[in-house]
Amino acid sequence: MAENDIIINHVCNGESSTEAVAPEVHRVQAATNLPQNLAKELMTRIATPANLRAAFKAVKRNKGAPGIDKRTICEVEASINEIILELCTTLIDGTYIPSPVRGVEIPKTNGQTRQLGIPTVVDRIVQQAISQVLSPIFDPYFSEQSFGFRPKRSAQQAIASAKGFVKEGKEWVVDLDIAKFFDCVNHDIIMSKLAHSISDKKLLKLIRKFLQAGMMHDGLFSKKEQGMPQGGPLSPLLSNIMLHDLDKELHYRGHTFVRYADDCNIYVASKAAAQRILNSITRFLKNKLKLSVNLDKSAATSVIKRSFLGFTLLHDGKVAISKDSITRFKDKIRLITKRNRGVKIETVIRELNQATRGWFHYFKCSDSGKPFKLLDCWIRRRLRCYRIKQRKRKYSIKTFFEGLGLETKLAWSIACSRGNWWKKSLSHPVHQALTLKWFKQFQLFSIFDSFVKHKSETAVCDIARTVV
Numbered sequence: 001m002a003e004n005d006i007i008i009n010h011v012c013n014g015e016s017s018t019e020a021v022a023p024e025v026h027r028v029q030a031a032t033n034l035p036q037n038l039a040k041e042l043m044t045r046i047a048t049p050a051n052l053r054a055a056f057k058a059v060k061r062n063k064g065a066p067g068i069d070k071r072t073i074c075e076v077e078a079s080i081n082e083i084i085l086e087l088c089t090t091l092i093d094g095t096y097i098p099s100p101v102r103g104v105e106i107p108k109t110n111g112q113t114r115q116l117g118i119p120t121v122v123d124r125i126v127q128q129a130i131s132q133v134l135s136p137i138f139d140p141y142f143s144e145q146s147f148g149f150r151p152k153r154s155a156q157q158a159i160a161s162a163k164g165f166v167k168e169g170k171e172w173v174v175d176l177d178i179a180k181f182f183d184c185v186n187h188d189i190i191m192s193k194l195a196h197s198i199s200d201k202k203l204l205k206l207i208r209k210f211l212q213a214g215m216m217h218d219g220l221f222s223k224k225e226q227g228m229p230q231g232g233p234l235s236p237l238l239s240n241i242m243l244h245d246l247d248k249e250l251h252y253r254g255h256t257f258v259r260y261a262d263d264c265n266i267y268v269a270s271k272a273a274a275q276r277i278l279n280s281i282t283r284f285l286k287n288k289l290k291l292s293v294n295l296d297k298s299a300a301t302s303v304i305k306r307s308f309l310g311f312t313l314l315h316d317g318k319v320a321i322s323k324d325s326i327t328r329f330k331d332k333i334r335l336i337t338k339r340n341r342g343v344k345i346e347t348v349i350r351e352l353n354q355a356t357r358g359w360f361h362y363f364k365c366s367d368s369g370k371p372f373k374l375l376d377c378w379i380r381r382r383l384r385c386y387r388i389k390q391r392k393r394k395y396s397i398k399t400f401f402e403g404l405g406l407e408t409k410l411a412w413s414i415a416c417s418r419g420n421w422w423k424k425s426l427s428h429p430v431h432q433a434l435t436l437k438w439f440k441q442f443q444l445f446s447i448f449d450s451f452v453k454h455k456s457e458t459a460v461c462d463i464a465r466t467v468v
Contacts, residue, residue, distance in 0.1 A: 012323045030251035031143035031244055034197045038137060041199040046133050047091040052084045055128035059121060059157045059233070067120030068102045076121045083122060091126070094202045098123050098210050101229045103217030115183070115200040117215055117229025127210065127234035130203070135237055138197070140242055143247035148261035149236030155260060155309045158364045159319055162258045162265060166303055167317035170267035173276040176281065177297035181262035182235065183227040186290040187203060187211050190228075190242050210234060236261070242289065249284055258308075265308050274300035310363065325373060329359055330378070337382040339389040339421060346442060348386060352379065353445040360447050364454050372448040383444070384434045385425035388414070404433040 027446050028298035045051065059073065076083060081285050090096040101117030119127065139150060178184075191208055198204055210232070214223045228235045239261060250257045250266065255277065257266040266281070268274050278300040282293040298304060303313040307322035314320060336351050356379070360372070391397040394415040401411035410429040417424055424430060 001014075017079060031146070031247040032141050033248075034141050034193065034241070034244060035137060036197055038198050038200070042133060042198065043091060043202045043206075046129050046203070049084050049088060051129050051132060052087055053080075055125045056080055056084070058128050058132075059124045062233075064121075064124070064231075065118055066102075067118050067123065069120050070119055072243055073121055077126075083125075087122075087213070088127065091206070092202075094205065096126065096206065096209075096214045098126070098206075100214040100216045100221060101224075101231065103215045104231075112155070114230070115217075115318075116231040118231045119213075119229070123210070124233055126206075127232050130207070131233050131237050138237065138241060143251060145250075145257055146240060146243075146247055146259045147262075148259070149240055155362070158258050158260045159309060159311050159313075159365060162267065162308060162313060163317050163319055165256045165258075165267035166257075166313050166315070170269050171303055171315050172268050172271050173301065173303045173306055173308075173313075174266035174268065174274045174278045174281070175264070175299045175301070176264040176278075177294040178262045178264075178285065179292040179294040180227075181291065182230045182239070184291060185228050185238070186226055189290060193241055193244075207234070207238075216451070221260050228280055236426060245288055246281075246285065249288075250280075251256060260309055261424075263309065265306075267303070271300065271302075285341055298356070311366070319365060320368055321363050321366050321371050325363070326375070329375070333379060333382065337379075337386050339386055345383070345387055345390070348383070349442045349444050352383075353443070356445050360445075360450055364451060366451075369448060369451050369455070372451045376446055376448045379447075380426050380434075380436075380439060380444075381422075383439070384430055385421045387434065388424055388430070389421045393415055401433050406433050 056077075059174060060077065087096070093207070099120045099122075101119050101123075104116045105113040106116060106119055135151070142150065145161065145162075147153045147155065187208070191204065192209070194205055211228055212224055214221055215229065216222075228238055233294075243259065243262065243264075246264065247257075255266050255268070257264060259265075266274075266277055268277065278293075278298065282295070282298075282364065285291040285293055302315075304315060306312070307324060310322055310325040312320045312322045332355055333352065336355060337348060341348070347425060366372075387400075388397060391400050397415035398408070398411040402408060403416055404416075406429060414424060414427060414429050419426065
């Protein structure tokens with residue numbers, strides 16, 4: 001891997017102005033040079049029936065939409081034995097030709113769209129087969145501070161690492177946003193990195209074919225001179241290989257950082273150091289990797305002013321859920337509890353439970369329980385509003401609340417109140433009838449209760465480790 005021509009040393013906190021590189025041994029494992037001259041028979045390992053069958057199982061488990069051939073996973077599964085036999089032959093003799101990916105635009109939180117490239121199911125099998133062989137080989141060489149798309153690593157571990165740096169007093173962050181990373185990967189650069197490690201020419205040629213397969217979008221074909229599609233099983237590994245140089249450079253300069261895919265935060269002790277590092281790393285990415293930093297979205301600022309992987313780090317090192325994450329979650333809940341859906345409350349709660357469980361398990365490492373408690377209250381109010389709206393007419397509303405044990409006078413007060421449905425849901429009589437016990441009958445998942453339980457279990461584990 002090429003090193004930066006001009007090493008600007010900012011030792012650990014980035015405050016040194018000397019040109020010598022920090023000699024100390026860091027507490028995190030640095031990225032090392034990628035392997036060289038891997039076995040020439042890699043394609044033979046990739047094209048084994050056992051590996052291809054395991055790849056299909058992984059593709060099936062991940063689900064996903066069809067590619068340009070419109071063949072679903074179920075349709076491919078019906079003839080998987082024949083497909084695997086054909087793949088064994090075409091991969092070994094080098095005649096396999098990938099299909100263009102299907103371009104799909106998905107909305108981003110800022111109102112813009114991100115383009116995904118969906119390969120055909122068979123192409124996904126081949127990419128997965130390649131990844132299964134290459135990932136165990138490359139992964140041990142990656143930095144300990146790289147957490148994205150790697151086995152036994154998670155966003156929560158990335159946040160825990162960042163939390164540790166802030167607790168050390170590094171309350172300023174260089175938040176790097178690589179402009180359209182997946183769309184701008186230089187094919188020659190990524191292939192040169194692969195060629196440095198892989199001597200199997202058939203495999204190298206196949207990977208380049210995938211990179212250059214192009215995209216079909218709205219019936220129009222576009223050739224890809226650069227970039228790799230988001231949506232293929234091979235792209236995550238290639239992205240880590242591409243950004244391995246960045247990890248090495250940051251370790252070489254002595255910086256403390258956390259990288260998750262193309263999201264990279266560097267933690268330092270002063271604003272001036274953060275600004276210097278932002279400028280120098282911007283040059284490094286441009287000169288060495290032909291990647292641009294989006295200066296409008298990047299920043300050298302206090303950690304509390306930025307979000308990372310949906311979290312915000314506070315000055316004392318505590319972790320909070322970012323406001324944007326809560327807003328996006330509420331938007332999802334609003335869709336599920338939309339009052340004109342016309343589905344049973346049981347169905348709504350079942351969908352809610354699925355959404356809230358997944359959201360909670362991602363954000364449970366937050367240090368504050370207040371957002372979880374407030375969200376629980378807000379969700380219950382949404383459900384109360386939904387249930388009242390279902391009854392529609394005054395007499396039906398009155399009857400419903402009488403059935404829940406309210407006095408007739410109170411039931412009529414709800415039915416005849418002039419407020420809108422949202423206002424009705426906040427009234428005391430409604431809360432008196434639609435109690436926590438009522439929600440428990442429907443097995444509504446409580447985010448706050450789960451958070452309290454999680455923190456209690458974590459505390460017990462910490463005590464146990466201390467005793468041992």
